[in-house]
Amino acid sequence: MDGEAPRGATPRGASLTVGPVSPARRVARWLATRPRTRLALLLSGPLGWLALVYLGSLFVLLLNAFWAKDAFTGKVTPFAWDLAAFGELLGNPVYRTIALRTIGIAAAVTVTDALLALPIAYYMARVASPRRRRALVIAVLMPLWAAYLVKAYAWRTILQGNGFLSWALSPLGIEGPGLDELQNAWIVLSYLWLPYMILPIYAGLERIPGSLLEASSDLGAGAATTFRRVIFPLLVPSLVAGSIFTFSLSLGDYIVPDLVADAKFIGNVIYDNSSLGNFPLAAGYSILPIAVMVCYLLVARRTGAFESL
Amino acid sequence: MVESPLARALLRIASALVLSFLYLPLAILAVYAFNESRIMAWPPTGFTLHWFADAAANPAIRSALLNSLVTAGAATAIALVLGTLAALAIQRNRFFGRESISFLFILPIALPGVVTGIALQSTFKLLGADLGLLTVIVGQATFCIVVAYNNVVARLRRLPRSPEEASADLGADSWTTFRRITLPAMRTALLSGALLAFALAFDEVIVTLFTAGAGTQTIPVWIYTAMQRPNELPVVNVVALVLVLFSIAPVYLAQRIGGGETATGR
Numbered sequence: 001m002d003g004e005a006p007r008g009a010t011p012r013g014a015s016l017t018v019g020p021v022s023p024a025r026r027v028a029r030w031l032a033t034r035p036r037t038r039l040a041l042l043l044s045g046p047l048g049w050l051a052l053v054y055l056g057s058l059f060v061l062l063l064n065a066f067w068a069k070d071a072f073t074g075k076v077t078p079f080a081w082d083l084a085a086f087g088e089l090l091g092n093p094v095y096r097t098i099a100l101r102t103i104g105i106a107a108a109v110t111v112t113d114a115l116l117a118l119p120i121a122y123y124m125a126r127v128a129s130p131r132r133r134r135a136l137v138i139a140v141l142m143p144l145w146a147a148y149l150v151k152a153y154a155w156r157t158i159l160q161g162n163g164f165l166s167w168a169l170s171p172l173g174i175e176g177p178g179l180d181e182l183q184n185a186w187i188v189l190s191y192l193w194l195p196y197m198i199l200p201i202y203a204g205l206e207r208i209p210g211s212l213l214e215a216s217s218d219l220g221a222g223a224a225t226t227f228r229r230v231i232f233p234l235l236v237p238s239l240v241a242g243s244i245f246t247f248s249l250s251l252g253d254y255i256v257p258d259l260v261a262d263a264k265f266i267g268n269v270i271y272d273n274s275s276l277g278n279f280p281l282a283a284g285y286s287i288l289p290i291a292v293m294v295c296y297l298l299v300a301r302r303t304g305a306f307e308s309l
Numbered sequence: 310m311v312e313s314p315l316a317r318a319l320l321r322i323a324s325a326l327v328l329s330f331l332y333l334p335l336a337i338l339a340v341y342a343f344n345e346s347r348i349m350a351w352p353p354t355g356f357t358l359h360w361f362a363d364a365a366a367n368p369a370i371r372s373a374l375l376n377s378l379v380t381a382g383a384a385t386a387i388a389l390v391l392g393t394l395a396a397l398a399i400q401r402n403r404f405f406g407r408e409s410i411s412f413l414f415i416l417p418i419a420l421p422g423v424v425t426g427i428a429l430q431s432t433f434k435l436l437g438a439d440l441g442l443l444t445v446i447v448g449q450a451t452f453c454i455v456v457a458y459n460n461v462v463a464r465l466r467r468l469p470r471s472p473e474e475a476s477a478d479l480g481a482d483s484w485t486t487f488r489r490i491t492l493p494a495m496r497t498a499l500l501s502g503a504l505l506a507f508a509l510a511f512d513e514v515i516v517t518l519f520t521a522g523a524g525t526q527t528i529p530v531w532i533y534t535a536m537q538r539p540n541e542l543p544v545v546n547v548v549a550l551v552l553v554l555f556s557i558a559p560v561y562l563a564q565r566i567g568g569g570e571t572a573t574g575r
Contacts, residue, residue, distance in 0.1 A: 028484030035402070038483075042398035043410070046391040046454060050413050054451050057428035064431050078435065116330070119323035127317050136324075138564050143331050145508050145556035149532045150549035153542075154334035157341065162350040164337055194331065223316060244419055252421015255514070267423045274427050283431070286424045293419050297412065306411060309459055 058290070064283035076279050085280035095269065099288055102266040105186055106250035112190040113197040113246045114239055121198050125205035137202070144195050149255065155188045156259045185261035189250045196249070197242035200308050204238025205231070240305035247296060251289050335553065342546040349542060360543040370548060373531035380442055380517075380527060381510035384449035388506045389499060391450075392457025397491075400465040417452040425452065426519030433520065440522025448520040449513055453506040460502030464495050497566040504563045508556070528552070 021029075031038040068082035069075070089095050124136045143151070158164045160179055169175070177184060208231060216226040254267030266289055273282035300306070312320070337351075345355035364370055395414060399407060417425060429448050433440060472494075476486040514529035521530055532548065535541040 024484050025482050028482045032483050039398055039402050042394050046395035049391055054417055057432040060432040060435055061428035116327050119320050120327040123320040123324040127320055138560055141560050145560060146335055146553045147512055147549050149514055149529055151334055153536055154338045157349040164351040167351045248419045252423050254423055270423050282427060289421050289424060297419055
């Protein structure tokens with residue numbers, strides 16, 4: 001209950017140490033009997049930062065959505081209230097199409113990454129020798145450190161008309177996909193966020209005691225049954241933890257759809273409108289991914305995924 | 310359960326395929342860094358080291374690199390302090406609202422970068438703050454806090470309380486206990502948290518684009534602008550390749566010191 005309050009410590013004021021007492025120690029001693037004050041002091045920095053900088057900014061963004069924009073000059077007047085942005089967002093079906101497209105791709109990326117991550121994570125955790133396992137963890141981590149933009153651009157050169165893919169496919173008589181296919185965004189986003197799925201699943205698999213799997217097979221379960229009835233249920237928090245990244249990072253991306261798919265995602269609408277000065281519309285549309293992610297996180301938290309991040 | 314030889318073989322093949330998927334774009338990028346032509350068509354036309362000389366001589370790259378090191382370093386320092394304080398408070402205490410607080414820490418990385426970016430930008434504008442290195446640091450620190458927090462929380466969860474209790478029983482006050490017992494036990498978690506936070510801040514392009522203003526360039530912002538000028542693309546490849554090679558050391562280090570603490574650290 002009392003955090004690290006010393007149990008059975010010397011009474012306050014009575015020191016066992018000889019010599020001068022430093023101010024830090026005096027404060028520590030004073031705080032030792034006041035766990036609530038100490039908790040408040042510990043939390044004030046990080047909470048103050050996040051509440052002021054982050055929640056404060058999100059609140060300003062929310063206000064932005066209700067600010068009036070002059071129809072002729074396009075100038076936004078702060079603190080002049082208007083619902084025009086919401087009228088446009090709800091009235092024009094293109095915004096619904098874009099929202100569904102983005103959420104659909106984000107979901108597809110998440111499923112793809114889970115399917116790609118499971119075999120390699122399983123291999124790393126349960127088949128590979130310890131030496132190879134360490135090498136593989138490094139190999140999976142490395143691409144995360146390579147600049148995101150450059151990886152996205154590398155995919156553009158692979159997919160484009162005279163790129164690597166067309167060259168590799170040409171003996172088969174197949175043409176490359178070019179740069180205006182929606183599935184390009186699905187491939188590239190799956191590529192970019194794959195390590196974020198592999199690592200939590202690997203960590204989750206490593207935590208499963210081998211004895212559980214032996215017990216399952218002693219009781220007559222085959223590999224498929226053991227996976228379905230023992231491994232998978234234990235892996236759910238790790239899968240959900242990984243999916244938070246793959247889903248949210250795909251949901252907000254606007255550079256990849258622009259580079260490889262020539263398609264508009266939620267992020268493109270927000271980015272384009274904010275750079276054109278139409279802040280109310282950008283801010284109003286931002287509420288959608290915020291709401292989607294908050295719901296996602298609330299469900300994710302129930303599975304215990306936050307402990308597997 | 311002992312996997313059958315067939316299952317092991319299939320797993321090995323699947324892993325090899327996934328790994329080649331992960332490394333194919335990086336390999337192609339490396340090849341283009343040595344490609345003679347400015348046009349990134351396949352197959353490459355000839356070999357040159359010309360772009361490396363260009364990159365080394367480019368003053369914009371040097372100042373962007375310096376800006377990146379400064380902002381990512383400062384953001385990491387802020388995030389480390391705030392994340393550790395939060396981890397100590399939340400791991401070691403049960404109190405009302407504890408769950409919502411851990412939710413709040415995760416929010417900045419779970420919400421899309423474009424939302425965080427535009428929210429911070431409109432707030433800075435409203436407050437009349439000049440966009441520059443300082444605003445970049447604030448933005449980067451905000452989403453790095455959770456990295457430090459996750460690493461320290463994971464370590465504290467595994468740490469037995471008995472050494473701290475023994476320290477208290479031996480007469481040490483809580484400051485001495487923290488300094489002599491808790492902090493040394495957290496050291497590697499802090500280091501791997503710092504490495505991950507630094508990498509995250511160093512590579513962040515979206516939030517940085519929104520908070521940097523016109524005059525300030527970090528490496529990702531420089532890459533973003535250079536990518537719109539096809540002439541500079543070979544130099545971008547060189548910069549990217551060099552950064553990947555330089556990241557081998559920190560990744561290896563993070564692994565060696567037991568970076569497996571949290572799954573992704575993010």
